[in-house]
Amino acid sequence: MNPGKIFKDGLLTNNPVLVQLLGMCSTMAITTSLFNGLGMGLSVTVILCCCNVCISLLRKLIPSTVRIAVYVVIIAGFVTIVDLLLQAFLPALSESLGVFIPLIVVNCIIIGRAEAFASRHSVGEALLDGLAQGLGYTAVLVIMSVVRELLGSGSFGAGVFNGGKGWQLFPAGYACSYLTLPFGGFMTLGCLIALVQFLRSKKGEAEK
Amino acid sequence: MEDRLLVSAPPHVRGGDDTQSIMLRVIIALTPALLVGFWRFGLPTLMITAVSVGSCVFFEWGYRRLARKSCTLGDYSAVVTGLLLSMTLSPAVPLWLPLIGGFFAIVVVKQLYGGLGKNFMNPALAARCFLFSWAALMNSWVSPRGVDAVSSATPLSVMKGMALPAESPMDCFLGLRAGCIGEISAAALLLGGAYLLLTKVIRPHIPLSYLLTVAVLTFLFPRGNERLTWMLYQLLSGGLLLGAVFMATDYVTSPGTDRGRVLYGIGCGVITVVIRYFGSYPEGVSFSILIMNLLVWLLDKWTTPRAFGYKKEANT
Numbered sequence: 291m292n293p294g295k296i297f298k299d300g301l302l303t304n305n306p307v308l309v310q311l312l313g314m315c316s317t318m319a320i321t322t323s324l325f326n327g328l329g330m331g332l333s334v335t336v337i338l339c340c341c342n343v344c345i346s347l348l349r350k351l352i353p354s355t356v357r358i359a360v361y362v363v364i365i366a367g368f369v370t371i372v373d374l375l376l377q378a379f380l381p382a383l384s385e386s387l388g389v390f391i392p393l394i395v396v397n398c399i400i401i402g403r404a405e406a407f408a409s410r411h412s413v414g415e416a417l418l419d420g421l422a423q424g425l426g427y428t429a430v431l432v433i434m435s436v437v438r439e440l441l442g443s444g445s446f447g448a449g450v451f452n453g454g455k456g457w458q459l460f461p462a463g464y465a466c467s468y469l470t471l472p473f474g475g476f477m478t479l480g481c482l483i484a485l486v487q488f489l490r491s492k493k494g495e496a497e498k
Numbered sequence: 499m500e501d502r503l504l505v506s507a508p509p510h511v512r513g514g515d516d517t518q519s520i521m522l523r524v525i526i527a528l529t530p531a532l533l534v535g536f537w538r539f540g541l542p543t544l545m546i547t548a549v550s551v552g553s554c555v556f557f558e559w560g561y562r563r564l565a566r567k568s569c570t571l572g573d574y575s576a577v578v579t580g581l582l583l584s585m586t587l588s589p590a591v592p593l594w595l596p597l598i599g600g601f602f603a604i605v606v607v608k609q610l611y612g613g614l615g616k617n618f619m620n621p622a623l624a625a626r627c628f629l630f631s632w633a634a635l636m637n638s639w640v641s642p643r644g645v646d647a648v649s650s651a652t653p654l655s656v657m658k659g660m661a662l663p664a665e666s667p668m669d670c671f672l673g674l675r676a677g678c679i680g681e682i683s684a685a686a687l688l689l690g691g692a693y694l695l696l697t698k699v700i701r702p703h704i705p706l707s708y709l710l711t712v713a714v715l716t717f718l719f720p721r722g723n724e725r726l727t728w729m730l731y732q733l734l735s736g737g738l739l740l741g742a743v744f745m746a747t748d749y750v751t752s753p754g755t756d757r758g759r760v761l762y763g764i765g766c767g768v769i770t771v772v773i774r775y776f777g778s779y780p781e782g783v784s785f786s787i788l789i790m791n792l793l794v795w796l797l798d799k800w801t802t803p804r805a806f807g808y809k810k811e812a813n814t
Contacts, residue, residue, distance in 0.1 A: 463632075463634075466598075466631045467631050467632075468628065468630075468631035469631075477606075484610075
């Protein structure tokens with residue numbers, strides 16, 4: 291498979307969130323601020339790359355009858371590494387994401403890629419796929435977090451920019467706090483999926 | 499779709515009703531309650547209503563234009579949504595709140611699902627509940643003119659504390675109490691309801707079963723010793739009459755069979771009383787109607803009448 295197609299798949303045509311609708315739990319729960327969204331997306335990307343490489347290396351050794359269990363053990367190992375690293379070097383992020391970092395173990399994106407891609411492709415392709423799918427996931431989380439943070443608390447980039455303070459673009463009293471609830475996550479994701487499908491269908495029509 | 503509904507053999511009796519004439523009659527029926535609101539709360543309510551109607555009409559026009567669909571302003575449904583939305587707001591809300599409400603009602607609840615007839619929730623009520631995101635603004639009440647205090651508790655929030663309100667039942671009936679713009683006068687709402695019934699815009703099943711359920715439940719389980727007074731206050735306060743007459747009877751979001759309508763009204767009544775008694779909000783009318791809106795497809799499925807000559811089919 292050529293790298294271009296792997297990247298296009300991960301970012302757009304087979305995006306883990308927008309098209310495969312995987313990893314919904316973390317998507318709804320943590321996209322309330324850019325800080326959380328970016329942190330979660332990058333953590334998952336790192337874990338996804340490592341797991342894909344490992345599983346691809348071991349793909350001829352793993353007996354197919356117990357493969358899911360083996361995948362979970364590998365994933366859990368990398369999640370623990372990332373969890374401990376975050377606690378050591380980015381305690382604020384670790385605090386903010388809370389239980390959702392350990393829960394990456396059961397994130398369907400990672401187990402899905404292991405089963406659908408890494409277990410039947412070479413190491414290089416698996417690494418690229420992990421990177422592409424992880425960045426696709428991160429991109430969606432970042433867009434959703436920016437929208438929900440802006441409309442839901444009136445700020446942009448709190449914890450990331452401007453020395454960690456971010457910018458308060460309008461007073462929080464005017465912001466729609468419902469958007470920071472899971473309900474707002476579903477609405478934002480629904481609108482985003484609709485928008486992307488609309489743009490893609492337009493492009494498809496233009497190409498015809 | 500229209501082609502398939504044409505039946506051949508003439509002559510046919512043709513009714514004059516269309517969406518436009520029905521919506522016009524709803525607007526007429528809403529007028530008395532709105533006028534009482536304007537009279538009791540003054541100019542700000544006029545502005546709120548104007549912004550609410552204006553934003554609903556604008557977003558309906560804007561969305562249909564952007565999506566290159568036919569312009570549907572002529573059926574007046576956006577005007578009705580705007581009026582209903584403003585009637586469910588406190589007279590003290592800032593003017594940008596109905597603007598956002600209009601956007602949510604028309605674009606998110608109605609047009610994104612395909613426009614009038616395809617929305618599964620009442621747009622005005624869904625927008626009101628969305629606006630509870632700004633709970634502090636939605637729950638600040640002012641007294642109607644002629645009463646001394648500036649800010650005031652609604653009869654329902656007093657009853658939440660298991661006490662009877664200071665206003666007499668007659669005050670609540672006429673509209674001399676704090677509350678949302680369109681809900682304060684039971685008399686005006688009943689007048690509008692009677693007009694809708696007489697002109698056959700609505701049928702009595704939903705309002706009657708809704709109100710009776712609330713009456714029976716609050717009579718059987720009063721909080722305090724005066725059963726009858728308690729029941730009377732429960733019926734006359736909050737948005738119960740506004741909801742029962744104008745919101746729950748929305749054609750699009752209520753069941754299509756009479757048996758279904760009765761069940762729907764009973765469901766609304768039970769949920770309203772449960773929220774009023776045990777919920778964290780003093781009022782449960784909007785939530786109860788929205789919850790029952792979500793169950794309409796089920797009620798329709800249960801109560802579909804058996805066509806003559808067919809055996810009852812097992813539900814599959």
